Amino acid sequence: MFLVAHVLLEGGDAALLIAGGLLGGVVLIAVTNAVRITSQIRRSAGTRLAEGVVLNSRFDDQAAHFSGPYLEQTVPYRAFTAVSVEGDWVFLRTKGVPQATVLPLALFPGPAIEKIRSVLGSLDERTRPKG
Structure with missing residues (x-):
């Protein structure tokens, strides 16, 4: 990764590198949060709607x-x-x-x-x- 960053910086595309890095970080955070939230919802629903629970x-x-x-x-x-x-x-x-x-x-x-x-x-x- 550092080699890619160095090549991009040498080419004068620092703004592109920064924007890409920020976008990549945002996407990574969004995906991580979506997986975590989905997992929490499934666990919660599994507790509330488990076999034998009377609603x-x-x-x-x-x-x-x-x-x-x-x-x-x-x-x-x-x-x-x-x-x-x-x-x-x-x-x-x-x-x-x-x-x-x-x-x-x-x-x-x-x-x-x-x-x-x-x-x-x-x-x-x-x-x-x-x-």
């Missing part, structure tokens, strides 16, 4: 209620910004939360997902929360 859900006219050993949360339907189903999992996006919350599809009885989607559909662009 509960309840859906009323105004909100979804979720509870389990590490989770107790009530979320008004209007706080959701998106809902999607992929296989046996439901991905919920909520206002102000950068990641989707992923829960087993089994927690959502038949009309629950449609209730969330109908509330999302009834919100126009002026009142829909930004995620």
Whole structure:
């Protein structure tokens, strides 16, 4: 690496070397952080959603209620910004939360997902929360 740096400096491309080094450093840090964060999320999800963990859900006219050993949360339907189903999992996006919350599809009885989607559909662009 030092030989490459020396050759570039001798050629008068010091600015290019510095910019490339900075860009390389930023990319390395970003990739390292992405791997670390993904690993933490998987470990956390594995603890919360491990075999034998009992989760509960309840859906009323105004909100979804979720509870389990590490989770107790009530979320008004209007706080959701998106809902999607992929296989046996439901991905919920909520206002102000950068990641989707992923829960087993089994927690959502038949009309629950449609209730969330109908509330999302009834919100126009002026009142829909930004995620």
